Amino acid sequence: MSxxxxxxxxxxxxxxxxxxxxxxxxxxxxLINKTFWFSYILFLIMLGGMMILFMYMTNLISNKIIKFNFLMFIMFLLILMFMNMIFIYIYNDYYLNFYLNMNNKEMIKLNYNLLMNFELNMYINKIFMTNYNYISLMLISYLFINLIAIVKIINIKKGPLRIINN
Incomplete structure (x- = not known):
């Protein structure tokens, strides 16, 4: 990729x-964590950073035409698909061999560990249960009010990137 x-x-x-x-x-x-919350937060943070960089780049660089190299694009997609196939093969093959080579005591121990892991995940999901709906709604409304206040505080005509002449 690099x-x-x-x-x-x-x-x-x-x-x-x-x-x-x-x-x-x-x-x-x-896929590794069995939950996509961390992935979702990581993607939102990276996308927010990319949006800021996109604003700076579009204002600072000239309007050059992007030369699209079809061969480079195909090579990029092939490398990406190859990496994903290797990851899925290794990930699934590891767990398949792991389960096939266990005896009865190891299986009981693994089931107990999986049950404990499931109970830990239930604590994470308690934020969105009915008892805590009011706290979640309060936090969401607080963030929304802060968003509106920040938008009102910022003066668009005195932005750092461009001077707007009216």
């Missing part, structure tokens, strides 16, 4: 490569 990143010269193409790479990493992390 080899393709080194071959690209246009900053907007580099940002697209980083976003695709982030999506790929988020999918892999979500």
């Amino acid at each position: 080899i393709i990143f080194m071959l690209i010269k246009h900053p907007l193409s580099m940002m697209i490569i980083i976003i695709i790479y982030t999506i790929n990493i988020c999918m892999m992390v979500g």
Whole structure:
């Protein structure tokens, strides 16, 4: 992935490569953790950073035309698919061999550990249970009010990137 990143010269193409790479990493992390919350937060943070970089790049670089190299694009997609296939093969093969080579005591111990892990995940899900709905709604409304206040505080005409002449 980094080899393709080194071959690209246009900053907007580099940002697209980083976003695709982030999506790929988020999918892999979500498959490993069995929950996609961490992946979702990681993707939102990276996408927010990319949006800020996109604003700076579109204002600072000239309007150069992006030269689209179809061969490079195909190579990038093939490398991405190959990495995903290897990851899925190794991940599934490891667990398949792990389960097939166990005896009865190890299976009971594994089931107990899985049950304890399930109970720990239930604590994470308690935030969204009916008893805690009011706290969740209060936090959501607080964040929304802060968003509105920040938008009202910022004066668009005195932005750092462009001078708007009216």
